[in-house]
């Protein structure tokens with residue numbers, strides 16, 4: 001490291017204590033290579049820099065903002081150049097950069113599902129009673145909106161949904177989140193991923209063990225890495241984070257890497273509008289995530305696991321943290337996992353309000369203490385992942401699938417679903433259905449069946465369009481109800497299951513405004529690194545605002561097309577590449593009026 | 597000299613090309629005299645591949661690839677002038693020119709914009725669409741940061757950081773369209789870690805970073821690049837032997853650069869070479 005020059009603003013005593021607690025707590029122990037503790041040179045700088053995000057969280061929570069003095073103190077302790085740390089701090093929407101106006105900030109979701117159930121009115125009402133409100137993108141509670149997330153000075157964050165003014169005031173008063181997991185299929189025998197949700201006590205390891213917990217780890221230790229990868233490959237499991245990459249292939253590629261430290265990362269950043277399935281698992285069955293990560297670690301030969309949970313999921317983060325501690329206490333994590341002779345432990349990291357940090361390489365940068373800007377691929381994470389080292393990164397739902405595959409065998413798993421889309425999958429059903437929530441279905445279920453299982457539409461409600469796959473997915477019309485939800489059928493139709501979003505709109509919904517809100521989302525969430533997305537998402541939103549204001553579709557058509565082309569073709573990452581997809585599909589369906 | 601490198605065969609625009617292993621597609625294009633626009637790439641900096649103006653089509657790739665950073669692979673089939681490539685390049689320029697003041701960008705930038713028929717005005721009336729318009733930051737006597745001319749190519753950040761100066765005085769802050777180059781907590785440059793080496797000025801392609809002399813002369817209307825003469829000399833402040841290019845107008849030095857391909861400097865200088873003449877002159 002060069003000689004760094006720091007600023008001159010002094011930190012307050014509270015800021016110093018908050019930052020020092022972070023550095024002391026997880027400080028040097030973060031870098032272990034085999035039996036050795038590495039504390040020198042680059043490793044040391046790396047070990048310290050990855051505490052930047054936790055340190056910023058500590059400042060935000062303690063004093064409500066990232067003051068220049070507080071930031072400077074972080075930089076001195078972690079040896080990070082102040083300009084870079086400022087660049088990191090200003091990347092995240094949950095960090096304030098001026099003294100907070102109030103003790104609590106209420107983030108109210110005004111995104112596409114919550115708009116339909118009174119979110120905009122709630123914003124006004126909350127302002128009316130003098131609360132400090134910030135409109136927010138989707139908070140991952142679309143099944144029970146309107147959703148709110150509360151940041152407080154000196155106290156834990158809260159999540160409240162469905163939220164009315166009184167609920168939010170009560171939550172702040174009592175310091176408790178409203179955390180009921182709504183599981184419409186509760187008790188159904190066919191549930192595999194959701195079997196324990198709402199059944200076990202998420203805070204109890206004993207209860208988890210009593211419900212079959214850790215039998216998969218036992219089986220995995222018995223069959224060894226080769227056996228686990230064999231079953232995984234036989235199962236045909238593919239990633240549930242959006243790209244549907246074969247999990248067996250990924251794990252094999254990481255297992256094949258030798259001679260360097262490796263990592264397992266659980267991607268729990270779930271921020272795609274309309275998506276809440278991973279939250280359902282983390283809140284309802286957190287030990288399952290810990291057990292699955294442990295299997296991943298032992299299988300690919302990684303000693304360090306990381307779970308990156310979106311900042312707006314305080315309940316999920318707390319339950320996962322509890323599960324990690326309990327597992328460590330019981331010898332299921334640590335230097336000798338379940339007496340297997342293998343070392344594996346997990347660190348939890350909280351995001352801070354950035355959808356882009358769900359993109360795998362942005363997530364690595366975020367953990368490492370850099371701006372959450374995606375990296376150019378290749379190289380891929382299996383060889384150059386977290387800290388540039390081989391990394392198996394998987395979505396929460398993908399990982400939890402591993403448990404039944406290891407327990408019951410890959411063949412049993414492959415017997416479910418269709419040949420090319422084996423297994424079951426979670427759907428996040430929201431909008432104008434009778435019973436919104438997380439549903440588990442075998443692949444091959446039709447779109448109509450998924451909506452039917454959620455009670456269908458209410459009387460008097462006419463289906464207008466379904467947003468399939470999330471904001472990065474597509475709108476489809478009522479004539480698509482027979483579409484089998486498989487990877488192959490959706491791909492053939494030019495669609496994607498994405499993160500399993502099925503959001504239903506009826507004749508009362510303002511679709512042009514919904515489409516505009518999607519454009520706003522991408523503009524807001526672009527990391528800003530590459531020109532096509534940084535400026536393209538701005539121009540795309542401007543076009544939709546003009547259209548919503550009565551502009552002529554005919555006049556804007558060419559521009560929208562060209563914006564779509566450059567974003568899709570020339571953006572660095574999936575955000576820019578998909579930012580025009582839903583809008584394109586809405587045009588094709590004639591939802592924006594004009595000629596299609 | 598290292599080991600002789602083996603050659604890689606690929607096809608560019610229908611022609612079979614042999615280039616040393618480890619070359620980028622851009623290197624290969626240049627060997628073939630295929631002109632390729634770049635904005636964020638520079639020979640003396642690590643590629644960040646963020647501007648995307650250099651994209652080409654590679655068979656088998658779902659999306660276009662940045663030629664400036666993608667290494668060649670055997671059997672690659674590259675098109676540099678397909679419809680998709682032309683549309684994306686044109687759009688990158690249109691997006692930039694609709695949001696940033698490009699008037700002081702290098703002449704080559706303007707030539708490319710003309711080549712692709714760029715019409716930024718179709719993005720909408722400039723008063724009604726988002727731009728990065730803002731007043732310049734004039735905070736000292738040496739240099740000015742005029743960020744309404746910034747295309748966020750990251751070159752200055754690289755020059756200030758890992759690629760040359762290792763001072764880390766500036767970095768990207770904010771996100772999305774609000775992303776911008778900033779000192780820590782946006783303090784004025786003299787209060788920051790800046791050591792006034794001017795290396796960031798040397799790499800800025802759009803005139804967003806400029807010598808105070810140039811900025812003031814432009815404001816007065818006396819800046820006249822055509823009448824300037826460039827004299828090359830070796831910096832006398834120390835024994836390192838940096839090459840200096842003195843830009844002289846009306847018998848006064850108005851700015852100092854160093855050639856990017858110079859073996860000692862790679863284009864980078866220190867405060868003495870870059871700004872020392874101000875004292876010598878006055």
Ligand SMILES: Cc1cc2nc3c(=O)[nH]c(=O)nc-3n(C[C@H](O)[C@H](O)[C@H](O)COP(=O)(O)O)c2cc1C
Nearest residue numbers: 239240241267269270358359360394395398574575
């Ligand atoms: C903009 C963007 C956001 C993403 N967000 C998430 C996310 O929140 N969770 C997730 O698992 N994958 C997300 N992904 C996909 C990841 O990059 C990666 O493919 C995934 O975590 C791999 O895990 P899987 O193979 O189990 O699906 C996102 C991708 C992009 C481009």
Ligand code: SF4
Nearest residue numbers: 527529530533573576
């Ligand atoms: S596509 Fe968007 S989010 Fe992705 S790197 Fe480019 S600017 Fe960032």
Ligand code: SF4
Nearest residue numbers: 756790791793794796
């Ligand atoms: S003058 Fe030198 S130290 Fe100052 S910002 Fe530019 S590159 Fe960094």
Ligand code: SF4
Nearest residue numbers: 746747749750752800
């Ligand atoms: S100031 Fe110049 S060098 Fe720096 S990012 Fe902007 S355009 Fe690039």
Ligand code: FES
Nearest residue numbers: 109114139141142
């Ligand atoms: S929580 Fe409001 S749209 Fe998802």
Ligand code: FES
Nearest residue numbers: 645647648650664
């Ligand atoms: S020059 Fe290649 S991306 Fe900028």
